[in-house]
Amino acid sequence: MTPAQNALIDALSGQLDAKSIVTDPAEIAPWETDWRGRYHGHAPALIAPSSRDEVSAVVRLATRFGVPLVPQGGNTSMVGGATPPGNGSALILSTRRMNRIRSLSADANLAIAEAGVILADLHAAAEEIGRRFPLTLGARGSATIGGLVSTNAGGTQVLRWGTMRALVAGVEAVLPDGSIHDGLSALKKDNRGYDLNQLLIGAEGTLGVVTAAALRLAPAIAARGVAWAGLQNPADALALLRRMEAATSAIESFEIIPGDSLELVVEHIPGTRKPLAGTHPWHVLIEAVSSDPAAESPAALLERLLAPALESGLVADAVIAASEAQADAFWRIRDSLSEAERASGPAVQHDISVPVDVMPRFMIEAARAAEQRFAGTHATAFGHLGDGNVHFHVRAPAGTDRDRWYAEEAPGITRFVNDLVVAAGGSISAEHGIGQMKIGELARLAPPGRIEAIRAIRRALDPAGIMNPGKLVTLAPGNEAP
Numbered sequence: 089m090t091p092a093q094n095a096l097i098d099a100l101s102g103q104l105d106a107k108s109i110v111t112d113p114a115e116i117a118p119w120e121t122d123w124r125g126r127y128h129g130h131a132p133a134l135i136a137p138s139s140r141d142e143v144s145a146v147v148r149l150a151t152r153f154g155v156p157l158v159p160q161g162g163n164t165s166m167v168g169g170a171t172p173p174g175n176g177s178a179l180i181l182s183t184r185r186m187n188r189i190r191s192l193s194a195d196a197n198l199a200i201a202e203a204g205v206i207l208a209d210l211h212a213a214a215e216e217i218g219r220r221f222p223l224t225l226g227a228r229g230s231a232t233i234g235g236l237v238s239t240n241a242g243g244t245q246v247l248r249w250g251t252m253r254a255l256v257a258g259v260e261a262v263l264p265d266g267s268i269h270d271g272l273s274a275l276k277k278d279n280r281g282y283d284l285n286q287l288l289i290g291a292e293g294t295l296g297v298v299t300a301a302a303l304r305l306a307p308a309i310a311a312r313g314v315a316w317a318g319l320q321n322p323a324d325a326l327a328l329l330r331r332m333e334a335a336t337s338a339i340e341s342f343e344i345i346p347g348d349s350l351e352l353v354v355e356h357i358p359g360t361r362k363p364l365a366g367t368h369p370w371h372v373l374i375e376a377v378s379s380d381p382a383a384e385s386p387a388a389l390l391e392r393l394l395a396p397a398l399e400s401g402l403v404a405d406a407v408i409a410a411s412e413a414q415a416d417a418f419w420r421i422r423d424s425l426s427e428a429e430r431a432s433g434p435a436v437q438h439d440i441s442v443p444v445d446v447m448p449r450f451m452i453e454a455a456r457a458a459e460q461r462f463a464g465t466h467a468t469a470f471g472h473l474g475d476g477n478v479h480f481h482v483r484a485p486a487g488t489d490r491d492r493w494y495a496e497e498a499p500g501i502t503r504f505v506n507d508l509v510v511a512a513g514g515s516i517s518a519e520h521g522i523g524q525m526k527i528g529e530l531a532r533l534a535p536p537g538r539i540e541a542i543r544a545i546r547r548a549l550d551p552a553g554i555m556n557p558g559k560l561v562t563l564a565p566g567n568e569a570p
């Protein structure tokens with residue numbers, strides 16, 4: 089530990105209980121590596137305050153002693169956003185003990201949840217009052233509200249409900265000087281200048297520590313229908329979505345999955361099996377929901393809407409889940425795509441968006457271009473077609489040495505893919521954020537004015553540069569080692 093870190097820990101031990109300060113390397117170790125195992129950092133201590141005021145004390149003292157902090161929730165970041173730097177210069181500030189749901193109101197349709205509340209726990213709590221929080225993703229058993237706010241997370245219900253930006257009604261946060269921003273009142277109308285809540289959403293821990301959020305709830309679902317369809321290409325998938333949307337507003341999720349990704353899941357994830365008997369180049373997973381028990385059942389609705397698509401050949405085959413267990417099994421396939429790929433070997437991932445109408449062609453042409461340019465690789469894209477956001481992955485040739493490939497090949501592949509994305513008018517980060525993984529590419533590709541504005545905001549709020557260093561943008565240009 090540096091002298092400044094020692095001084096900080098000494099000062100904190102007078103203010104926090106023993107459980108809040110962890111210095112045992114074995115206990116810290118799991119939190120020093122990211123979910124994908126791509127980034128390995130080092131933090132001499134992990135601080136886990138249990139309240140907003142304790143977070144404020146930690147941040148105030150860290151600023152005074154000049155000790156950087158890395159806010160961390162569930163550590164499921166896909167871009168190394170919550171992994172500390174490797175040189176031990178920063179401490180982890182974990183929100184894991186701030187896990188209370190402060191209030192849940194069916195009348196206000198709001199939940200106020202602390203930063204460390206796990207998404208799945210919020211789902212369960214909302215259900216108990218006949219409501220739901222309409223955002224979900226594969227990491228829901230670990231991802232926290234603070235992390236979801238700070239990455240402006242998306243997931244599989246954005247089509248209907250939007251990203252966290254649309255679902256967060258207010259944010260409570262400790263700013264880098266230790267002062268508190270209390271935006272939890274969730275006013276529908278509030279025009280007192282800049283919107284600090286929105287500034288903190290998607291800030292990736294660079295502007296302060298989110299300590300709680302007011303979250304919009306939706307009516308509970310009375311019934312859902314889940315369908316799995318096999319089809320020829322992404323263009324047909326988008327055409328199907330548009331036809332369905334023209335007939336109903338009940339479509340909540342519409343996920344596209346390539347045939348080879350499905351094969352990987354079946355191979356690597358125990359207990360999974362293909363929903364359809366035949367083999368299809370592409371698949372879509374569709375969920376329709378209803379909050380009205382008297383309305384046509386969503387399963388019947390899906391059947392009615394899929395019938396003409398099957399007849400016309402737009403869809404080759406389809407099955408409607410016959411039970412909740414089968415619906416869960418379909419979703420398990422979708423949620424296991426990243427895990428199955430991780431088990432199958434090295435891959436370089438790109439969470440990208442392009443305009444929705446451009447996406448079907450982009451998925452095919454960019455994959456073909458990447459495979460031609462990088463011999464032996466396999467490129468594939470899956471995800472949120474209706475949002476114009478897919479996870480575009482390039483898998484290494486079979487038998488590749490993982491570390492060498494990541495060090496020598498992956499950066500060139502990423503530059504190639506990102507150039508295609510920018511040429512198509514898209515974004516190199518649709519929902520995962522920038523973290524440390526994309527910091528160099530953001531600096532290379534974003535318009536200079538945008539980067540400078542982000543830097544100026546960061547400098548203004550955090551002049552000592554203590555919040556999540558080395559993520560999103562560097563304070564000084566030209567220092568963005570990926």
Ligand SMILES: Cc1cc2nc3c(=O)[nH]c(=O)nc-3n(C[C@H](O)[C@H](O)[C@H](O)COP(=O)(O)OP(=O)(O)OC[C@H]3O[C@@H](n4cnc5c(N)ncnc54)[C@H](O)[C@@H]3O)c2cc1C
Pocket residue numbers: 123158159160161162163164165166169170183203224225226227230231232233234235236237238239240241242243244292293294296297298299423426427519520523556559
């Ligand atoms: C299997 C899997 C599937 C996923 N699917 C999706 C998906 O569909 N859509 C999607 O958007 N993401 C997805 N993700 C990414 C990830 O789940 C989200 O980025 C999530 O929001 C991270 O939450 P977390 O609590 O794990 O945050 P962490 O990983 O701990 O942190 C993420 C970032 O937020 C910052 N941070 C965390 N807590 C705070 C806080 N309280 N205050 C300030 N900053 C904070 C960290 O410093 C870091 O920059 C997926 C991840 C996995 C592993």
